Amino acid sequence: MRSLMMAAVMLGGAATATLHAQPPDTTVVRIAELVIDPAQLDAYTAAVKEEMETSIRLEPGVLAIYSVAEKDKPNSLRFFEIYASEQAYRSHIESPHFKKYVAVTQPMILSRKLIETVPVQLSAKGR
Amino acid sequence: MRSLMMAAVMLGGAATATLHAQPPDTTVVRIAELVIDPAQLDAYTAAVKEEMETSIRLEPGVLAIYSVAEKDKPNSLRFFEIYASEQAYRSHIESPHFKKYVAVTQPMILSRKLIETVPVQLSAKGR
Numbered sequence: 220m221r222s223l224m225m226a227a228v229m230l231g232g233a234a235t236a237t238l239h240a241q242p243p244d245t246t247v248v249r250i251a252e253l254v255i256d257p258a259q260l261d262a263y264t265a266a267v268k269e270e271m272e273t274s275i276r277l278e279p280g281v282l283a284i285y286s287v288a289e290k291d292k293p294n295s296l297r298f299f300e301i302y303a304s305e306q307a308y309r310s311h312i313e314s315p316h317f318k319k320y321v322a323v324t325q326p327m328i329l330s331r332k333l334i335e336t337v338p339v340q341l342s343a344k345g346r
Numbered sequence: 347m348r349s350l351m352m353a354a355v356m357l358g359g360a361a362t363a364t365l366h367a368q369p370p371d372t373t374v375v376r377i378a379e380l381v382i383d384p385a386q387l388d389a390y391t392a393a394v395k396e397e398m399e400t401s402i403r404l405e406p407g408v409l410a411i412y413s414v415a416e417k418d419k420p421n422s423l424r425f426f427e428i429y430a431s432e433q434a435y436r437s438h439i440e441s442p443h444f445k446k447y448v449a450v451t452q453p454m455i456l457s458r459k460l461i462e463t464v465p466v467q468l469s470a471k472g473r
Contacts (some may be wrong), residue, residue, distance in 0.1 A: 248414045250424060264466060271469040283470035285426065287375045287463035296466060297377060299412065299426040336414035339391060339423060342398040343410035345472070 245304040246282075246341065250334040255294045259327040266327075267296075270320035278314065280307020301341065372431040373409075373468065377461040382421045386454040393454075394423075397447035405441065407434020428468065 255263045267286060274281045280303040289295040302308040311317055382390045398411045407430040416422040429435040438444055 248412070250414070268467045271467055275469040275471060281471075283468075285375070285428075285468045285470075286466040287377070288466055290462040290464055293464070297461075297463065301412075301470075334424075335417040336424065337417055337420070339413040339415055340395045340398055341410075341412045342402040343412075343428075344402060344408075 246338055247302040247305055247308050248336045248338050248341070249298075249300045249302070249308065250336060251298040251300070252332040252334070253296045253298070254329040254331075255296060256327050256329055257294045260294050263324055263327040266320055266323050270316055273316040274311060274314070277316070278307070278311055280304060281311055373465055374429040374432050374435050375463045375465050375468070376425075376427045376429070376435065377463060378425040378427070379459040379461070380423045380425070381456040381458075382423060383454050383456055384421045387421050390451055390454040393447055393450050397443055400443040401438060401441070404443070405434070405438055407431060408438055 271284045271286065274284060281300075282303055283299075283301040285299045287297050289297065302311065394413060398413065401408045401411060408427075409430055410426075410428040412426045414424050416424065429438065
């Protein structure tokens with residue numbers, strides 16, 4: 220039993236070393252630009268905040284979802300989304316909370332532009 | 347001396363409690379869209395990666411700088427930058443490493459669009 224635990228600890232150590240040696244080059248970043256019906260902006264904002272919070276809390280592969288409005292166009296929203304992998308992104312868009320968000324907010328969105336990207340560098344504190 | 351230290355610890359505790367009670371609503375997010383001269387893209391990328399890494403390492407108020415290329419336009423770069431406050435942003439653009447980056451990369455940049463934003467929600471793992 221003890222030797223099994225030792226082996227597990229050693230394997231764990233090796234896996235950690237490997238992870239540190241190889242940067243996470245599977246990371247997927249997606250950008251979205253949405254224009255929201257001004258009359259429904261409050262309802263949209265409430266729905267998307269809930270969806271974002273739920274995704275970060277429940278989905279291990281959803282690393283960050285940032286939502287900002289353009290300064291002088293409060294209904295022009297930009298999203299910057301970081302996923303651990305393509306698989307994590309696909310799993311996200313199949314999740315019940317994402318599907319609910321899409322169904323609820325569809326009639327509130329005037330236009331939507333999605334931008335696929337290739338990460339150049341993702342620098343953040345304490346990651 | 348001991349009571350001074352106790353007072354300092356208590357003040358520290360109070361400040362922390364206040365910070366936790368109030369969400370960090372001073373956060374500043376800026377977006378930039380740059381088009382780089384394709385012939386100078388490698389040199390630009392090296393310079394900006396160094397500037398990003400230095401800013402995150404040396405500046406407490408620079409929380410994240412993300413750089414991505416549009417998938418089919420490797421010389422169209424988008425930056426998503428998170429600062430702890432307006433003061434942290436101003437301090438960043440006055441830093442020696444940022445000024446060096448600007449001087450070195452100025453001739454490599456074909457166009458630059460800066461977008462000021464109002465954060466809606468910034469959701470990330472382990473922040």
